[in-house]
Amino acid sequence: MVKMTYNGRPFDAKRFTRDLETKMIDMAMEAMEQKARGAAASIVDPETGRHADVFVDRLPENAVAIRTTGSPTFARLLEKRLGVGRGEVEVMNAADGAQHPKVYLAHASEDKARIRPLAEYLMSNGVEVWFDEWEIEPGDSLREKMEEGLGAMTHFVVALTETSITKPWVAKEIGVGLVRQIGDQSRFVPLLIDLDPAKLSPFLQTMLYLPLDPADEAQRKGLVDRLHGISRKPAMGSAPRHVQSVPAGLEGWSPAAIEVGRHIVETSEQAMPVDPIVTLDCLEDALELQPDDLRIALLDLHDGGYLREMNMHGHYAPQPALFVEFDEAFMPFSPREDAIVLANRMVTGGERACDTARMAGELGWEPRRMNSAICYLERAGAILSRTALASAPWRAVQLLRTDDTLRFARNHA
Numbered sequence: 033m034v035k036m037t038y039n040g041r042p043f044d045a046k047r048f049t050r051d052l053e054t055k056m057i058d059m060a061m062e063a064m065e066q067k068a069r070g071a072a073a074s075i076v077d078p079e080t081g082r083h084a085d086v087f088v089d090r091l092p093e094n095a096v097a098i099r100t101t102g103s104p105t106f107a108r109l110l111e112k113r114l115g116v117g118r119g120e121v122e123v124m125n126a127a128d129g130a131q132h133p134k135v136y137l138a139h140a141s142e143d144k145a146r147i148r149p150l151a152e153y154l155m156s157n158g159v160e161v162w163f164d165e166w167e168i169e170p171g172d173s174l175r176e177k178m179e180e181g182l183g184a185m186t187h188f189v190v191a192l193t194e195t196s197i198t199k200p201w202v203a204k205e206i207g208v209g210l211v212r213q214i215g216d217q218s219r220f221v222p223l224l225i226d227l228d229p230a231k232l233s234p235f236l237q238t239m240l241y242l243p244l245d246p247a248d249e250a251q252r253k254g255l256v257d258r259l260h261g262i263s264r265k266p267a268m269g270s271a272p273r274h275v276q277s278v279p280a281g282l283e284g285w286s287p288a289a290i291e292v293g294r295h296i297v298e299t300s301e302q303a304m305p306v307d308p309i310v311t312l313d314c315l316e317d318a319l320e321l322q323p324d325d326l327r328i329a330l331l332d333l334h335d336g337g338y339l340r341e342m343n344m345h346g347h348y349a350p351q352p353a354l355f356v357e358f359d360e361a362f363m364p365f366s367p368r369e370d371a372i373v374l375a376n377r378m379v380t381g382g383e384r385a386c387d388t389a390r391m392a393g394e395l396g397w398e399p400r401r402m403n404s405a406i407c408y409l410e411r412a413g414a415i416l417s418r419t420a421l422a423s424a425p426w427r428a429v430q431l432l433r434t435d436d437t438l439r440f441a442r443n444h445a
Contacts, residue, residue, distance in 0.1 A: 064088070065413075068098050068114060075110060078184070079103035082443045085412045086110070087124075089337035089353045097337050099124050105184060124281070133259045134160045136185040138205040140196035146225075147191050150246045157256045182208055187259055189221045192241070197231065206236075221258070279361035288321050288329035293338070293358040295319060296350050302425045303359075303403035306349045309342060352407035359404045370397070370405035375414060375441040378433045385418070386433065388426040399425035406431065414440035 065088040077084045084102025091097050098114075099122040100107055107121040114120075135154060139147045144165070151163040162181035168174060182188070188209030196202045213220040222241040229237060242258070244251050282290055292310075295318055300307050315326050330348060333339040338354040341347065359367045373395065378386055392402040406427045409415040414436050417428030 064096055068096070068110075075106060075113065077102045077106040078109075079105055083439055084443075085440075087353065087356075087411045088413070089351065089411070091337045092335060097122065132158050132160050133261075134162070134184055134186045135189050135259060136162045136181050136187070136205075136209070137189050137191070138196075138202055138209070139191040140193065140199050140202055142195045143191060143193050143225075146246055150191075150252065153252050154256065154259070157253075159256060159259050178205075182212070185212075185218050187219045187221050188212060189223060189259075191223050191225055192227055192232065192236070193225045194227055194231075197227070197233075221255075223255070281357060282361050286325075286329060286332060288325040289332045291319050291321060292326065292329045292333060293354055294362045297355060297358045297362055300350065300355070300400065302399045303350075303355050303407065304424060304427060306342075309347050309349050311346050311348070352411045355404050355407045356411055363401075363404070365401050365404070367404045367408040370401060371408035371412070371414070372441070372444040374402075374405045374431075375409060375437050375444070378415070378431060379438050379441045381433075384433050386431045388428055388431055391431070392426075403427045409437075409440070412440060 068086065068088045075083070080103070084100050084106050086102075087099045089097045089099065098110070098120065100110065101124050102110075104123050107123045108118065110121050111118060137147065137151055137154075148163070148165075151161045151166075154161050162185065164178075167181060168177045182205075188205075190196070190202065190206055190209065209218070209220050212218045220239070222236060222239060223244045224232075224241045225244055225246065229241070232241075242255065244255060246252070278285065278287070278290055282293075285293070292315060295315065296308060296310060297303075312323065312326055312330065315321070315330075316323060319326070321329070330339065333354065334341060334348065336353075338351050338357075339348040340351055342349055356367050359365070374391070377391065377395070388402065388406070392399065395402070397405075403426065406415075406417065409431075410417060410427075414434075416432035416434055418430040418432065419427070420429050423429045
C-alpha cells in the first residue's frame with residue numbers, strides 16, 4: 033500500500049488545493065507588483081527629472097495599493113502606463129512641498145511681444161508657463177505640442193485683447209480651457225487687456241475676468257498670488273491644541289489610526305514581521321480611545337495594507353508600510369534618509385550580497401533602525417533580501433544589490 037504525503041504529513045486533498053490556490057494567488061500578486069514597478073522604472077518624473085519611489089502594498093481580498101512619492105503628473109503617467117483609472121495611483125506627501133502651478137498662456141500671435149514679458153514674469157515667480165515659442169521646435173507637430181501643454185496645466189490663462197478675441201485658433205483654445213474647468217481639471221483665468229468688457233462674448237461676460245496691464249507691477253503680483261492660490265482673506269491663527277493638524281505625511285488617517293500606528297512603532301523592539309502583535313483588548317489598555325474608534329482604526333490600517341490579520345482572528349501584525357510611514361513621523365530617525373544611506377553603501381561597496389549585521393555595525397545602527405531602512409528599500413523595490421528562520425533580530429540576513437539599488441541611490445544623490 034502506497035501512502036502519499038504532503039509537506040511531511042498524510043496527503044489531504046483539501047489542504048493541498050488550498051495551498052495551491054494560495055501559491056497561485058501569491059504568484060499573481062507578485063506579477064502585479066513587478067508590473068507596477070517595471071512600469072514606474074521607465075518613467076522620469078516631469079516635475080523633478082528623476083525616477084520617483086513607487087510602493088506596491090498588498091491589501092485584503094488579493095488587491096494591491098500603488099503609492100508614489102512622485103508628483104501628480106508622475107502618478108497620471110504611471111496610471112496610463114499600467115492601464116488603470118485616474119486616481120488609482122496614490123500620491124503621497126512628498127518632502128519637497130507643494131507643486132508649482134502650471135499655466136497654459138493662450139494669446140494671439142500679434143500680441144506676442146506684449147505677452148512675452150508677462151510670461152517671463154510668471155516664470156520668475158514660481159509659475160511654470162507653457163508659451164508656444166518656448167515649447168515648439170522646428171518639425172514639431174503644433175497640435176501635439178499644444179495638446180501636451182493643455183494636458184499638463186493647472187490653469188488655463190487667456191490674454192483677451194482687441195486682436196485675440198477675433199482669432200478662431202484662440203477661440204478653440206478657450207473652448208478646451210472651458211471644458212477642462214467644467215471637468216475640474218484646471219482653472220480658467222481670463223485676462224482683460226485694454227479691452228472693453230462689452231466686446232466679450234455673452235458667455236465670457238458672465239465669468240469673473242481679471243483686468244490686467246502687463247506693465248503694472250501690482251496687477252502682475254496679484255495674478256501671481258491668484259495662480260499660487262494665495263487667499264485674500266486675513267491670515268488664520270493657530271488651531272486649539274486639541275484639534276491641531278496631524279504629523280506631516282500622515283494626513284488622511286483618523287486620529288485613532290494615528291494613535292494605533294504610533295503605539296505599534298514605539299513599542300516595536302526590532303521592527304520584525306510580528307513585532308508587535310496587537311489586539312483590540314491590548315490597545316484598549318494602552319490607549320485612551322473608545323472601542324469603536326479602535327475597531328475602525330484597525331480596519332483602516334488593515335484595509336490600507338499597513339496591518340495584516342494573523343491566523344488568530346483579531347490579532348494584527350505590522351506590514352512594512354506601517355514602519356516606513358509611521359517611523360518617519362514618530363521615531364528619532366528617518367527611514368527614507370537611512371534607506372538612501374544604506375543604498376549608497378551597497379552601491380559603493382564591492383559586494384553584491386551585503387551581510388545585514390555587519391552593515392548595521394559599520395553604520396552604528398541598532399536592529400530597530402536598520403530594519404526600518406530595509407522596510408523602505410523593500411517597499412520601494414530597491415533591494416532583494418535573503419531571510420532565514422533564525423534571522424532575528426534582522427529582517428534579512430543578507431541584502432542583495434541590484435540595478436534598482438543603483439537607480440535608487442542615484443535618484444537620491
